[in-house]
Every structure is written in C-alpha cells, then in structure tokens.
Amino acid sequence: MEQILQQELRKKKSPKRVATFLIPSILGIFLFMIPISFNDNITIPIAVLSGLVQEWLADFLPAIMTGIIILTLMGTILMKTVRPEVMNRNPFLKALLDVPPVWFAARILGSIFAVCVLFQLGPEMIWSENTGGLLLNSLLPVLFSVFLFAGLFLPLLLDFGLLELFGTMLTKVMRPIFKLPGRSSIDCIASWLGDGTIGVLLTSKQYEEGYYTKREAAIIGTSFSVVSITFSLVVISQVGLSHMFVPFYLTITGAGLVAAFLAPRIPPLSRKKDTYYVEKPDDYTEDYIPDGHTPLSWGFSQALEKAGNNRGLQAFFVSGGKNVLDMWMGVAPIVMALGTLALIIAEYTPIFQWLGVPFIPLLELLQIPEAKAASETLVVGFADMFLPSVIGAGIESDMTRFIVASVSVTQLIYMSEVGGLLLGSKIPVSFWELFVIFIQRTLITLPIITLVAHFLF
Numbered sequence: 001m002e003q004i005l006q007q008e009l010r011k012k013k014s015p016k017r018v019a020t021f022l023i024p025s026i027l028g029i030f031l032f033m034i035p036i037s038f039n040d041n042i043t044i045p046i047a048v049l050s051g052l053v054q055e056w057l058a059d060f061l062p063a064i065m066t067g068i069i070i071l072t073l074m075g076t077i078l079m080k081t082v083r084p085e086v087m088n089r090n091p092f093l094k095a096l097l098d099v100p101p102v103w104f105a106a107r108i109l110g111s112i113f114a115v116c117v118l119f120q121l122g123p124e125m126i127w128s129e130n131t132g133g134l135l136l137n138s139l140l141p142v143l144f145s146v147f148l149f150a151g152l153f154l155p156l157l158l159d160f161g162l163l164e165l166f167g168t169m170l171t172k173v174m175r176p177i178f179k180l181p182g183r184s185s186i187d188c189i190a191s192w193l194g195d196g197t198i199g200v201l202l203t204s205k206q207y208e209e210g211y212y213t214k215r216e217a218a219i220i221g222t223s224f225s226v227v228s229i230t231f232s233l234v235v236i237s238q239v240g241l242s243h244m245f246v247p248f249y250l251t252i253t254g255a256g257l258v259a260a261f262l263a264p265r266i267p268p269l270s271r272k273k274d275t276y277y278v279e280k281p282d283d284y285t286e287d288y289i290p291d292g293h294t295p296l297s298w299g300f301s302q303a304l305e306k307a308g309n310n311r312g313l314q315a316f317f318v319s320g321g322k323n324v325l326d327m328w329m330g331v332a333p334i335v336m337a338l339g340t341l342a343l344i345i346a347e348y349t350p351i352f353q354w355l356g357v358p359f360i361p362l363l364e365l366l367q368i369p370e371a372k373a374a375s376e377t378l379v380v381g382f383a384d385m386f387l388p389s390v391i392g393a394g395i396e397s398d399m400t401r402f403i404v405a406s407v408s409v410t411q412l413i414y415m416s417e418v419g420g421l422l423l424g425s426k427i428p429v430s431f432w433e434l435f436v437i438f439i440q441r442t443l444i445t446l447p448i449i450t451l452v453a454h455f456l457f
Contacts, residue, residue: 021161021307028156031149032229035246043245046153047233050145061141066114068144069336072097072329073111076104092322096329103334110333113340131343134390135336139238143332146234151323155316161303168289168299178223179264180216188224199225200418204425207277214428215264215272221427222269222437223260225418227385227409235409238389239401244456248402251452252409255445259410262444268433277426338384338415346380346391355379366450369397377404378446382438385414399457403449410445413438 031045038048057064079087079097087093099107116122117132126132157163171182178184187202200221207217227235229249236248263269289298310316346352356375363371373395377388385408392404413419413434422429429437 017304017308020310021303024156024160025162025165025303028153028160028162031153032157043242044229044233046146046149047237047242047245049149050142053145053148054141057145058141061144062118062136065136065140065144065332065336066118068328069107069114069333070111072333073107075329076107080104092326096326106337107333109341110335110337113336117340125344125348126340128347130347132336132340134343135339139234139339139386139390140332140336142234142237143335144328147327147331148324150229151325151327152317152320154323155319159306159310159316159319161306164306165299165303168302169295171289171295178219178260180219181212184212184216184220184224187220188226200422200425200427204427208426210276210278213272213274213276215269215274217277217427218272218429219264219269221422221425222413222429222434223263225422226256226412231385232409235386235389235405238386239393239405241398241402241405244402247452247456248406251449252406254452255406255410255448256412258448259412259441259444263437263440266440268436272428335384335386339387339390342380342383342387343390346376346387352376352380352391362446366447367454368400368403368450370395370400374400374404378407378442381408381411381414382419382435383415385409385411399453402456403446403453406449406453407442407446410449411438411441413441 033044035044036048037043054061075087075093075097076099078084079094087097113126113132114136117127117136120127129137167185168182170185174180174182174185174188184203187199187206203212203217203220203225206212207214212220232249232252233242233245236242236245241248289295293301342352353376356372356378359375359378360371363374368374374392377392380387380391388408389405392401395401395404413422415434419434422434423431
C-alpha cells in the first residue's frame with residue numbers, strides 16, 4: 001500500500017504536472033494582477049489589450065452591443081416558448097437563457113433602450129448623452145473589450161490549481177478572523193479573481209449540500225461575493241483614473257476586509273442561526289491537512305492534482321468562451337435596462353438627491369470635496385454597481401471621483417447581479433436584509449477609503 005501511495009505521489013509531482021500548474025498560473029497572475037507602464041500610465045496587461053480592441057472597433061461597438069443584447073432577448077424568448085431541444089439539453093445555454101421573469105423583463109427593457117439609443121428613437125430622456133447614450137456609447141464598449149479578454153483568460157486563474165493552493169494556505173485565517181470554515185476561502189478567492197456570481201453559486205451549492213450553516217452562507221454571500229478585478233478595472237476607468245488602478249485596488253481590498261471582519265459581528269448577519277440546510281455529510285471535516293504536510297505543501301499537492309485534471313487547450317478555450325458569453329449576454333442587458341432607468345431617475349427626478357441628503361453632513365465631516373454631488377452616488381449603487389461611477393464621472397475633484405468609485409465597489413450588494421442572485425438562491429437573506437447590509441458596508445468603508453484618499457491626493 002505504501003509503495004502505491006509513493007508512486008501516486010511521484011506521479012502527482014511529475015515535471016509535466018508541475019509545469020501545467022506553474023505556467024498558466026504565472027501567466028494568469030501577470031495578465032490580471034501585475035501593474036505595467038503603458039503610454040505613461042500604470043495599468044495591467046488585460047487593460048492594455050482591451051484598450052486596443054476599443055480603439056480598433058470604436059465606431060462599431062454600440063451596434064455590436066445592441067446586437068448582443070437583442071440576441072440575448074431572442075434566445076430567452078425561444079427558451080421560454082419553443083424550448084428547442086438543443087438549448088434545453090445544454091446546461092450552459094439553459095442557465096444563460098432560462099432566466100427568472102424579473103430578468104426576462106430586464107432583457108426586454110434593455111433591448112428596447114439599446115435600439116432607442118442606437119437609432120435615437122422615442123423620448124430624448126432615453127437616448128440622451130447623459131442617460132442611455134452614456135451607457136451604450138461609453139460604458140458598454142468598455143465592457144465588451146474588458147469582458148472579451150478577462151473572460152477568455154479567466155481559466156488561467158481558476159482551472160490550473162491557483163485557487164487550491166491559496167485556498168488551503170488560508171484555512172487557518174478564515175475561522176478566527178471572519179468566523180468562517182476554511183473551505184470558504186475557495187469561494188472568496190473564486191469571487192475575487194473571477195466574479196461575485198461565481199462566489200454566490202459556489203456558496204449556495206455548498207450550503208445546500210450541508211457544508212455551511214445559515215449564518216456562514218449568509219456571511220460568505222454578502223461579504224465575500226466581491227467584485228472581480230475585471231469589474232474594478234471598468235469602474236476606475238469610468239471615472240477617468242485608470243492610471244491609479246493599483247492604489248485603487250489596494251484601497252478597496254483593505255476596506256473590503258475591514259467590512260468583512262465587522263459585518264458578520266453585527267445584525268442582521270450576527271443573528272443568523274448556526275443550523276444547516278441539510279445534515280452535514282458523514283465525511284465532512286474542516287480544515288483537514290494530512291499528517292506530514294504543512295498548509296503550503298498540502299496546498300501545492302492539491303494544486304497539482306487540479307492541474308493534472310486539466311483537459312487541454314480545447315477545454316481551456318471552451319471554458320473561456322463560455323465566460324465571455326456569460327459576461328456579455330448576462331450582464332449587458334441588465335446594465336442597459338437598470339442603468340438607463342436609474343440615470344433617467346437621476347437626471348430627470350430629485351429622488352437620488354433626496355436619498356443622498358442624509359449623507360451630506362458625514363461627507364462634509366470627512367472633508368470630501370463636492371460633498372453634495374458625491375452624496376447622490378452613495379445609494380444608487382444598490383441598483384447597479386456601475387451607476388455611482390457613471391453619475392460621479394462628471395465630478396471635478398479627482399479625490400471625490402476616487403472615493404465614489406472605491407465605495408461603489410466595496411458596497412458589493414447591487415441588485416442587477418449579486419443581490420439578485422442571492423435572492424434567487426437558497427442562501428437565507430431577504431431583500432431588506434440586503435439593503436441594511438448595503439448601508440452598513442457603505443458606512444464602514446467610506447471613512448477608510450476617505451482616509452486613504454486624503455493621503456493619495
């Protein structure tokens with residue numbers, strides 16, 4: 001038996017498998033995380049690639065995004081009515097197109113708005129440069145190019161063992177600091193490196209299988225389903241501060257960790273019960289590291305096993321292609337629909353000004369320039385994460401735009417994606433609990449981000 005185990009260990013640590021883990025993981029880290037200088041700006045390689053595509057297709061991107069949004073709606077209508085066998089049998093297409101009624105309605109609305117903007121049809125409030133025109137002509141082209149490369153290369157981070165390595169190494173951190181089991185680090189890292197939706201889906205599945213209690217699932221879903229590096233890049237670019245991506249990302253990381261530490265210790269998260277959706281499986285063990293292993297060596301072993309299960313270049317591009325389609329077709333219609341509605345409300349009604357008024361004294365106390373303009377962005381993020389940056393892009397102060405962008409990312413719970421997914425999952429959180437947690441996260445992270453901004457500017 002010992003001989004067999006030794007052979008298995010040698011096989012796992014073969015040079016080919018080590019290379020399969022190291023090369024894609026290092027390439028992924030370089031593309032997504034290593035700052036480089038380009039055209040006198042500090043940015044990351046993914047941003048450089050997406051910028052080149054934006055320049056190349058600049059005149060066509062609004063029409064391309066309109067086509068993608070309409071195609072998404074047509075696919076959803078087919079899935080809801082005819083239900084073609086080819087779509088029904090494909091789990092990816094079924095999940096992408098067979099959406100709940102509220103998201104179906106959003107795709108209809110997004111298509112209508114996109115066509116109105118592209119051809120300047122209907123009331124001007126829909127297609128003006130400050131509402132729908134801003135989204136279709138400015139924001140969605142950025143999303144197209146960023147999602148293209150980020151989605152395509154995301155498997156470099158997710159499928160070759162990087163998550164397994166860092167997940168195992170962080171098991172001793174999660175329980176004492178965040179009151180979570182060690183395995184939750186995988187969910188958190190998957191969100192961080194991939195997308196908040198990945199974290200929600202992973203968390204929901206593990207909660208349903210009995211690995212998390214109600215409290216743990218609610219904490220992970222609302223505190224760690226974080227906005228990805230990709231989304232963060234889009235947000236900071238939207239406010240014209242892409243050259244500050246590195247300090248921006250470090251700031252939101254620090255503020256987000258503080259919020260993740262504090263939020264689980266106050267209601268409503270602290271009042272969630274430590275009971276399970278189903279009984280825990282018999283083989284469930286927390287933070288298990290075999291004898292003779294350190295967290296690093298066991299994490300490396302797990303990473304090599306993951307790398308060994310990789311199915312080759314074709315599977316890599318299939319996975320990346322699915323990511324791209326999921327981002328384009330899943331996100332763009334929602335952003336177009338909710339974004340246009342929110343911008344119309346922001347531009348033509350005083351509702352967001354009213355909601356932001358209670359924050360003005362706090363913003364003035366924190367000595368934030370243009371406090372009134374900044375206050376209008378703080379609550380609108382509950383509808384969609386992009387909107388604070390879209391609305392705040394016109395603010396003159398660089399420091400205030402930096403704060404607006406940073407807070408919008410750390411607020412985390414936006415109904416156009418993560419919030420909607422949480423409500424649609426088995427994770428035990430209600431709409432009003434999500435809104436309370438959203439406000440809590442705003443109040444926790446705003447002073448931290450402001451303090452950093454005063455040092456930077």
